[in-house]
Amino acid sequence: MKPIQVGLLGIGTVGSGTFNVLRRNQEEIRRRAGRGIEITMVADLDVARARAVVGEGVTVVSDAREVIANPDIDIVIELIGGYGIAKALVMEAISAGKHVVTANKALLAVHGTEIFAAASARGVIVAFEAAVAGGIPIIKALREGLAANHIEWIAGIINGTTNFILSEMRDKGLDFEVVLKEAQRLGYAEADPSFDIEGVDAAHKATIMSAIAFGVPVQFHKAHVEGITKLSATDIRYAEQLGYRIKLLGITKRAPKGIELRVHPSLVPAKRLLANVEGAMNAVVVHGDAVGTTLYYGKGAGSEPTASAVIADLVDVTRLHTADPHHRVPHLAFQPDAMSDLPVLPMSEVITSYYLRMRVADEAGVLAKVTGVLALNGISIDAVLQREADEVGGEGATSTDLIILTHDTREGTMDTVLAELQSLPTVLSPIVRIRKEELR
Ligand code: HSE
Numbered sequence: 001m002k003p004i005q006v007g008l009l010g011i012g013t014v015g016s017g018t019f020n021v022l023r024r025n026q027e028e029i030r031r032r033a034g035r036g037i038e039i040t041m042v043a044d045l046d047v048a049r050a051r052a053v054v055g056e057g058v059t060v061v062s063d064a065r066e067v068i069a070n071p072d073i074d075i076v077i078e079l080i081g082g083y084g085i086a087k088a089l090v091m092e093a094i095s096a097g098k099h100v101v102t103a104n105k106a107l108l109a110v111h112g113t114e115i116f117a118a119a120s121a122r123g124v125i126v127a128f129e130a131a132v133a134g135g136i137p138i139i140k141a142l143r144e145g146l147a148a149n150h151i152e153w154i155a156g157i158i159n160g161t162t163n164f165i166l167s168e169m170r171d172k173g174l175d176f177e178v179v180l181k182e183a184q185r186l187g188y189a190e191a192d193p194s195f196d197i198e199g200v201d202a203a204h205k206a207t208i209m210s211a212i213a214f215g216v217p218v219q220f221h222k223a224h225v226e227g228i229t230k231l232s233a234t235d236i237r238y239a240e241q242l243g244y245r246i247k248l249l250g251i252t253k254r255a256p257k258g259i260e261l262r263v264h265p266s267l268v269p270a271k272r273l274l275a276n277v278e279g280a281m282n283a284v285v286v287h288g289d290a291v292g293t294t295l296y297y298g299k300g301a302g303s304e305p306t307a308s309a310v311i312a313d314l315v316d317v318t319r320l321h322t323a324d325p326h327h328r329v330p331h332l333a334f335q336p337d338a339m340s341d342l343p344v345l346p347m348s349e350v351i352t353s354y355y356l357r358m359r360v361a362d363e364a365g366v367l368a369k370v371t372g373v374l375a376l377n378g379i380s381i382d383a384v385l386q387r388e389a390d391e392v393g394g395e396g397a398t399s400t401d402l403i404i405l406t407h408d409t410r411e412g413t414m415d416t417v418l419a420e421l422q423s424l425p426t427v428l429s430p431i432v433r434i435r436k437e438e439l440r
Pocket residue numbers: 158159160161162196201300301
């Protein structure tokens with residue numbers, strides 16, 4: 001059978017990796033897919049750069065629409081990114097009857113419902129393994145490998161840039177701004193790192209995982225998104241002393257009244273495997289009722305790791321493209337007419353535990369007052385750490401840091417308690433609150 005023809009839109013880091021791995025491993029890939037897979041056309045605004053990557057024998061154009069219009073192309077790979085032109089091109093490719101493979105998490109997290117509906121109506125596949133955690137086959141695991149399970153929760157380190165920054169902050173005791181500058185200098189963080197450090201990239205990925213884990217629509221606008229920009233080295237150090245590490249987690253969880261969907265820094269017990277994922281690596285923990293806890297670890301970004309996921313999708317599409325669309329794996333794992341309308345819960349309804357740090361006057365009765373407020377609101381304390389005032393503020397200091405770990409409570413209750421604690425005259429500075437996940 002003649003090779004299936006693929007058009008590639010955007011040949012930057014991931015696009016070059018895809019082209020190179022597909023060529024290098026073509027024989028192995030053909031044995032798996034049942035026929036060859038060839039990128040025969042590439043569109044990139046930088047035609048010279050594209051030509052340098054692909055050499056001769058591949059058509060290179062600057063206009064992506066020429067690829068979509070080519071009747072010989074069966075699959076379009078979209079590696080442009082963003083919600084703008086990428087969305088228009090994906091929709092045009094679908095309406096031209098092309099299957100689409102994309103790494104574009106932002107596009108799917110925000111416009112996935114519209115895109116998947118259009119693809120289903122046209123009978124084409126939109127495949128997106130590379131959109132979440134780069135080379136880790138987490139979409140495959142959630143949609144197919146764990147299909148027997150009632151999935152209970154997912155917690156993942158799904159942004160390499162922030163995990164690298166947090167690892168450096170912990171290892172070297174440095175503050176966020178210092179490490180960010182260094183990460184940019186070394187090329188680990190983008191010149192504009194805001195999507196990464198503000199938690200948006202992780203929230204895009206968590207949104208996609210939430211949809212395929214629970215069979216709900218993608219709803220990025222309902223995700224709670226908090227990054228790492230306000231984290232201080234002090235809290236990383238105190239967390240360490242209490243047996244925890246701080247990680248930026250993407251969490252989605254089935255709760256009695258709905259679904260939690262949130263990205264924020266979290267204390268994780270240092271003994272958990274997830275707490276030991278260092279540098280730019282990614283890891284996702286999935287808990288299912290039948291399988292228990294499973295862990296997926298690997299490179300979440302980079303040229304060939306992400307290409308690995310893109311090509312896995314190409315192989316899937318190649319095997320399935322002649323199949324009756326009803327026999328394919330549904331885009332969001334559940335049949336479109338069997339989707340759930342479980343709501344995404346507001347943060348005030350989320351149940352979790354907390355790390356609190358407050359600067360307090362070093363006087364008799366202060367600890368009793370603080371713990372009294374917690375007790376009156378039904379919040380149970382898990383651990384308390386208080387340093388000598390001298391140790392924190394130098395000789396003669398009259399205030400000190402009080403750190404409290406709580407057991408689970410509703411976030412709405414914690415908000416009320418924090419307001420009350422903050423108004424105590426002996427609490428001298430804004431209270432730092434970081435959520436804590438035991439991941440049992
Ligand atoms: N910028 C992302 C990260 C990779 O740092 O993990 C692409 O999603």
